[in-house]
Amino acid sequence: MAQETKIWETDFIDEFENFNSENWQDQRIWVNNEKQTYVPNGKYETREVSNGTLKLKVVDLGEPIESDNLDKHGAKHPATPYAAGRICSKNKKEFIKGKWTARLRISDQGVAGMFPAWWILGAQNNEAPVQEKDENVCWPLTGSGEIDIFEHHGDYMDKAFTTGAIVSLGECDKGDWESKRRNFPADLTEFHTYSVEWEGSDLVYRLDDKEVYRNEGEGDKYPEPMFAILNFAKISDAPMTEQWVMEVDWVKHERRL
Incomplete structure (x- = not known):
């Protein structure tokens, strides 16, 4: 019987037995007019690794605190009662194409203001933390x-x-958010795997290993190394009644053999 050809090889995986600083760093930045401030080192219980999962949280502190988050133009985030966690693999784990996957869930869904995300960004991005001289390309x-x-x-x-x-759209800060993105149903409070892979010139998106969407011909537009981001933001002033949590079981990158 012929042996099945191996298609993918894992070249990075973090199963969150601890917070591994060789894989991740905190990212403190003000984007999208978000209402929270990102804080380092799990301050205010915004980041926790326990029982084999990472928890990133949005926490209502009850009173405003000063923020050191800056936008790309140097403007400082105003004082806010909301603190949150955001980590990235920038300058730690960056890969060209391949396949990125995370297994995660969130504590609630459909609540006004919540904005959790799992995404990848080009490694020459000029937003904080800027640590290498080639990190000078505008989103x-x-x-x-x-x-x-x-x-x-x-x-x-x-x-x-x-x-x-x-x-x-070919200019700094000019992006089309609508034409190549779609919404798909899922119970987000249950664990699922969410992935993107390069298949030829296409970007293929999978939910629990099943293709749900495809950006035809878009894959060639991302030739650069890319890093991963996990964050939970608060996008509006809607009140919170409890902590919001994104729980991540693992993250991995695979390369095609």
């Missing part, structure tokens, strides 16, 4: 392209997530 130009693998906007959807590529 979403080549070198700083964005692919959203999982995103949930609680103001606009309930049991559903968004997946797809951001189309560069």
